[in-house]
Amino acid sequence: MTTEILRSMLYRGADLIRDVEFVIFDEVHYVNDLERGVVWEEVIIMLPEHVTLILLSATVPNTYEFASWVGRTKKKDIYVISTPKRPVPLEHFLWAGKSMHKIVDAEKRFIESGWKQADDILSGRDKVRAQKEAEAKANQRGGFVDRGRGQSQRGAQRGAQRGGPQRGGGGQQRGGPQQRGRGQPAPRGIGNIARTGRGGGRTTAAQDRNIWVHLVLHLKKESMLPACIFVFSKKRCEENADSLSNQDFCVASEKSSIHMLIEKSLARLKVEDRRLPQIRRVRELLSRGIGVHHGGLLPIIKEIVEILFARGLVKVLFATETFAMGLNLPTRTVVFSGFRKHDGRQFRDLLPGEYTQMAGRAGRRGLDTVGSVIIATSGRDEAPPIWALKKMILGDPTKLRSQFRLTYNMILNLLRVEALKIEEMIKRSFSENATQALLPEHQKQVQISEATLEKITREPCAICDIDLETCHRASVEFGRLTVRLHTLLLASPVGRRLFATKRVVVYRKNGVRTVGMLAKEGVSGGAAPSLQVFEFGPQSLVRHPSDILPYLPMFRHYFVPLPRLASDMHLKTCKVPLMDLECVTSAMVKFGGPPYALNNKKIANKELIPLASSWEKAEWDELDWGRMKELQVIEVLNERQQQLEIAQSCQCFQCPQFLKHFEMQHDEWQVKENISQLKQLMSDQNLQLLPDYEQRLQVLKDLGFVDEACRVQLKGKVACEIHSADELVLTELILENVLAEYEPEEIVALLSAFVFEEKTENAPTLTPRLEKGKEAIIDISNRVNDLQVKHQVILSSEDAGDFESKPRFNLVEVVYEWARGMSFNRITDLTDVMEGTIVRVITRLDETCREVKSAAKLVGDPSLYTKMQTAQEMIKRDVIFAASLYM
Numbered sequence: 001m002t003t004e005i006l007r008s009m010l011y012r013g014a015d016l017i018r019d020v021e022f023v024i025f026d027e028v029h030y031v032n033d034l035e036r037g038v039v040w041e042e043v044i045i046m047l048p049e050h051v052t053l054i055l056l057s058a059t060v061p062n063t064y065e066f067a068s069w070v071g072r073t074k075k076k077d078i079y080v081i082s083t084p085k086r087p088v089p090l091e092h093f094l095w096a097g098k099s100m101h102k103i104v105d106a107e108k109r110f111i112e113s114g115w116k117q118a119d120d121i122l123s124g125r126d127k128v129r130a131q132k133e134a135e136a137k138a139n140q141r142g143g144f145v146d147r148g149r150g151q152s153q154r155g156a157q158r159g160a161q162r163g164g165p166q167r168g169g170g171g172q173q174r175g176g177p178q179q180r181g182r183g184q185p186a187p188r189g190i191g192n193i194a195r196t197g198r199g200g201g202r203t204t205a206a207q208d209r210n211i212w213v214h215l216v217l218h219l220k221k222e223s224m225l226p227a228c229i230f231v232f233s234k235k236r237c238e239e240n241a242d243s244l245s246n247q248d249f250c251v252a253s254e255k256s257s258i259h260m261l262i263e264k265s266l267a268r269l270k271v272e273d274r275r276l277p278q279i280r281r282v283r284e285l286l287s288r289g290i291g292v293h294h295g296g297l298l299p300i301i302k303e304i305v306e307i308l309f310a311r312g313l314v315k316v317l318f319a320t321e322t323f324a325m326g327l328n329l330p331t332r333t334v335v336f337s338g339f340r341k342h343d344g345r346q347f348r349d350l351l352p353g354e355y356t357q358m359a360g361r362a363g364r365r366g367l368d369t370v371g372s373v374i375i376a377t378s379g380r381d382e383a384p385p386i387w388a389l390k391k392m393i394l395g396d397p398t399k400l401r402s403q404f405r406l407t408y409n410m411i412l413n414l415l416r417v418e419a420l421k422i423e424e425m426i427k428r429s430f431s432e433n434a435t436q437a438l439l440p441e442h443q444k445q446v447q448i449s450e451a452t453l454e455k456i457t458r459e460p461c462a463i464c465d466i467d468l469e470t471c472h473r474a475s476v477e478f479g480r481l482t483v484r485l486h487t488l489l490l491a492s493p494v495g496r497r498l499f500a501t502k503r504v505v506v507y508r509k510n511g512v513r514t515v516g517m518l519a520k521e522g523v524s525g526g527a528a529p530s531l532q533v534f535e536f537g538p539q540s541l542v543r544h545p546s547d548i549l550p551y552l553p554m555f556r557h558y559f560v561p562l563p564r565l566a567s568d569m570h571l572k573t574c575k576v577p578l579m580d581l582e583c584v585t586s587a588m589v590k591f592g593g594p595p596y597a598l599n600n601k602k603i604a605n606k607e608l609i610p611l612a613s614s615w616e617k618a619e620w621d622e623l624d625w626g627r628m629k630e631l632q633v634i635e636v637l638n639e640r641q642q643q644l645e646i647a648q649s650c651q652c653f654q655c656p657q658f659l660k661h662f663e664m665q666h667d668e669w670q671v672k673e674n675i676s677q678l679k680q681l682m683s684d685q686n687l688q689l690l691p692d693y694e695q696r697l698q699v700l701k702d703l704g705f706v707d708e709a710c711r712v713q714l715k716g717k718v719a720c721e722i723h724s725a726d727e728l729v730l731t732e733l734i735l736e737n738v739l740a741e742y743e744p745e746e747i748v749a750l751l752s753a754f755v756f757e758e759k760t761e762n763a764p765t766l767t768p769r770l771e772k773g774k775e776a777i778i779d780i781s782n783r784v785n786d787l788q789v790k791h792q793v794i795l796s797s798e799d800a801g802d803f804e805s806k807p808r809f810n811l812v813e814v815v816y817e818w819a820r821g822m823s824f825n826r827i828t829d830l831t832d833v834m835e836g837t838i839v840r841v842i843t844r845l846d847e848t849c850r851e852v853k854s855a856a857k858l859v860g861d862p863s864l865y866t867k868m869q870t871a872q873e874m875i876k877r878d879v880i881f882a883a884s885l886y887m
Contacts, residue, residue, distance in 0.1 A: 003030075003039045008723055010046045011413045020051055027325055028055040029353065029400060031066075031430065037403030042410065045073055045428045046420070058360055059353040059397035066400050069433040088363030088371050092393050094383055095335075095376040097121035098214045104393050106370055112386065119383035211378040212243045216316055219333055224372055225249065225315045227333040228323065230358050232341035234294040234834060237318040240337070241285055241292050249289030249315035258286055258313050265304050265885055273879040276825055278835050289315035293323050296834025303885040324358040333372045334362040339384050339392060349388055353397030402431035406692055409727050412705065412720050416712045426689045446675055453671045458664040463655040471650040472665045475550040478643040479582075482551075485625075485636045486581050490523045492630055498623060499523070504587040504611065505533060506551055506620070508580045512541040513559060515612075517589045519573050529578045536608050538563050539570045545663045551582040554648060556620065558659055562612035566605045587611060587619035695791045702787055703728065718855045724847045725754035729803070732780045734855050738773070739864060744871040746770060748845060749816035751852070753777060753808040755844040762832050764813035774812070778803050811841055818842065819874040839880050846872055846881075 003025075009017060023043075031040045047053065053070065060066060063080050071078040089106035096118035103114045120126040212229075219225050231237045250258065262283055266274045273279075282301050285291060291305040291314040308314045310329055321341075323329070336358070340349055363371020377383060406422075414422050426432060461468075489495030503518045514537030523529045538560075546558040563569045591607045611619055625637060652658055700706045705716035705728075712720070715735055719727040730751075733739060739747050750773045766774065781803040788794045803809075814827050828835060849872045856864035 003043050004723060007039055007043050022052050022054060023047060024054045026056050028057045029059050031400050032398060034403055038405050041404045041429055044070060045425060059356050060400055061396040062399045069430050073428045087365050088368055090359060090362055090371045090373055093374045094118040095215055095374050100374060103389060108394060110390055115383055115386055122377060122380055123382050211376060212240050215376060216244060224333045226312060226331050227335055228317045228319055228331045228361055229335040229337060230321055231318050231337045234296040234320060237292045237294050237320060240318045241290055244290055254313055255287055258308060261308060262304060268882055269879055272823055272825060291317040293317060293319040295322060296836040298835050298839055298879060300882050307885065321358055324361055330364045331361055332368055334359055335374045335376060337376055339375055350392055351398050352392055352395035355392045356397055402429060404429040404431045406689055406696055408696060408719065409723060411696055412712055412716045415706060415710055416720055422693055431688060449671050449675045456668045458661060461655055461661055464652045464661045467650045468652040468661055468665050471647050471652050472669060474643045474646040478640055479550045481636055481640045483579055486578055488633050488636060495628060502589045504585045504589060505581060506583040507576050508582060509541060511547060512543050513547045523578060530575045531578060533576045534573050536569045536571055539568060545659050548663060548666045552644060552647060556615040559615045564609060564612060584623050585619060586621050586623045695793045698791045699787050699793055718858055721854045722851045724844055724851060728784045729781050730754060733777065738776045742773060744867045745816055745819035745874060747867055748819050748849060748871040748875060749812045751848050752811045752815040752841060752845055753803060755848060756808055756811045756841045757806060758833060758837060760807055760810045760831060760833050764810055766812060770812055774809050814838060815842060824879050842875055842880050846876060
């Protein structure tokens with residue numbers, strides 16, 4: 001079963017789960033899948049304790065990280081069993097110039113000489129070299145006439161024709177080098193790519209036709225069949241199979257076996273369905289040992305192809321990459337039609353994990369000593385780059401990354417069953433694994449910090465006990481606001497100019513207060529902005545209790561005096577993080593040279609010593625920010641002034657032991673702050689997806705799916721029944737009674753918009769009633785999306801399952817006519833959507849009808865219940881619901 005069905009059973013609390021002892025997850029790297037990965041995580045999290053999990057995959061590099069997550073989530077020991085070597089090793093080749101060139105051997109060593117040969121052939125350099133060699137031989141045979149007038153044309157031609165690699169191969173016959181010789185293929189130059197309209201590995205059908213004939217005949221000659229050729233387009237699969245129209249790979253006995261299996265398999269179909277164009281076409285291909293396998297095929301056809309391939313009767317199979325997932329059908333040779341694919345968003349190189357998954361079909365255990373993988377590079381004038389091939393063939397697969405996200409269905413189901421809180425579900429997700437794994441360490445640190453806190457006892461003081469804590473709190477807040485002020489100033493053009501070269505600044509270096517002047521105006525960008533400063537503070541940085549005091553006028557007399565001689569100063573340019581800047585002073589170092597000239601002790605003594613005489617000089621006052629007019633800057637300055645006034649009004653300054661007591665207060669505050677931060681990290685509020693949960697919950701409240709106390713209402717219970725479609729829109733459609741006025745065939749046709757999302761060129765012809773239903777669905781969808789945008793669940797309606805801009809209604813006519821009894825052969829004429837896609841949509845529609853039927857029962861709508869039952873009966877017929885050959 002699929003993970004989606006298992007998830008549904010877990011939410012429903014199906015009795016069957018109690019009897020399950022083992023659950024095997026094949027191809028568990030599906031956790032990486034953007035759409036379905038979340039379902040795999042949900043199932044792993046929700047399976048009961050008594051169930052033993054077995055997870056299988058060939059392409060998980062971070063095995064231990066994933067295993068530790070499963071172990072922590074299920075509170076069980078996880079045993080990682082891995083095989084470092086393949087039972088049948090693989091060799092990898094490039095196909096160029098009608099021959100194979102080995103680029104990776106069975107020991108996974110990259111062979112650059114093989115790549116170079118392929119690159120020379122594809123770029124035409126080998127022909128240039130052959131031509132030069134032919135000319136050299138012609139010269140040796142007397143074709144060169146040394147009369148000061150160059151080469152005799154006649155002699156050169158004659159020599160080239162005799163000595164050329166093949167007849168017409170030198171390009172030196174009549175017509176000159178521009179004319180193609182009979183034995184020479186067209187040069188693969190820039191013009192060739194221009195004709196295809198695209199470079200980068202995408203070719204025309206005509207180019208592909210030639211390459212597949214040569215390649216497949218070569219494999220046949222070398223006894224390297226059967227072969228699976230991976231193509232990254234359904235259309236190209238068909239075109240490539242057509243290119244072998246004159247080839248036959250089967251002997252009479254094999255043809256008989258193929259015929260008998262096809263006849264037996266198709267016997268379960270109506271006579272009319274057996275004559276479908278797709279069936280006739282694939283049947284003809286299979287009779288010659290050629291197969292195609294992609295999502296556009298009828299399920300029964302895919303199964304026939306799989307069975308014949310497993311029996312070794314299909315010698316050449318053109319398949320999309322889904323063939324490599326979940327089907328244990330190894331082959332002698334795997335061929336890639338290219339090394340780039342479109343992933344729905346962009347055209348990119350194959351990822352190492354994708355390549356490994358497909359290449360892994362090569363090599364049959366017990367039959368082959370080695371498996372062969374060939375990369376065909378049709379339409380290119382050079383071999384794929386070495387770095388790209390190394391990464392793809394020898395690189396580590398993509399690490400498993402959590403695709404966990406919250407869905408409305410998940411939230412409603414968890415609120416309804418109450419067995420697992422949403423926060424617990426988020427905590428147990430793979431995305432929170434790193435954070436949750438640190439919890440024991442955080443708890444340990446909290447215990448240590450709490451023990452330290454008990455030991456810190458500030459000695460009683462009649463003066464400091466009054467308001468030292470208030471003074472310290474104001475000081476800390478002043479420091480925080482200062483960092484905020486500096487960030488705002490540097491974001492403002494006026495403020496940035498005040499951070500001028502040679503302005504004196506005070507900052508902390510490793511917690512010790514020191515000084516310098518700006519060596520460069522402004523700040524360097526990046527995640528951690530910094531200033532370039534010429535430092536002239538003390539050479540030895542020793543921490544002093546006064547270093548924890550904020551840079552306030554009444555504290556400056558406590559500061560450690562600055563060096564009075566240049567020889568005691570640390571004169572060097574350095575980077576200072578903006579976070580460490582304490583004060584931008586009103587002082588400027590006024591001398592004509594560049595900042596680094598101050599390295600000269602004589603100049604430093606003259607320019608810097610006057611400044612260093614006392615902290616209490618006016619030059620050390622903060623720069624007046626009065627000219628700043630930005631509202632945010634003014635607000636921060638006002639808040640800072642308030643904290644300054646609070647600190648100044650405190651009586652604790654009068655204590656002779658103030659500095660000692662302030663330090664003790666600061667130590668206590670630091671430990672408390674550390675405990676607070678650790679507890680924050682451990683709390684639910686730190687969960688990454690919590691804000692998304694709160695936003696989605698607000699949408700559900702606004703729509704009336706849950707009440708203010710988060711109790712699931714009738715709408716929410718209906719939405720819990722819906723897994724195969726947009727639960728919010730479909731629930732609104734049911735409860736607004738929109739479907740009541742439609743007949744069963746119309747309802748099922750309209751519901752097809754919830755399960756179909758492919759692009760298509762043909763616009764459907766809808767009846768006025770279906771048009772009205774379409775408008776009702778779009779209206780509800782827009783209302784739901786507006787609410788989601790309002791609560792920032794999505795940024796725009798395009799981010800959601802938009803019914804208006806996407807071609808979601810393009811199979812409405814097809815489903816309507818199918819439900820009314822039209823034959824499958826005739827409905828395929830209504831659309832350009834492939835047969836396999838039509839079958840998949842109508843099969844999913846059966847599931848959607850079942851869910852709407854359950855919803856109708858829940859809300860007490862017998863009319864809708866009956867209509868949905870009738871709709872299911874109408875669509876469940878003939879080739880679309882033919883029983884699987886595997887059953």
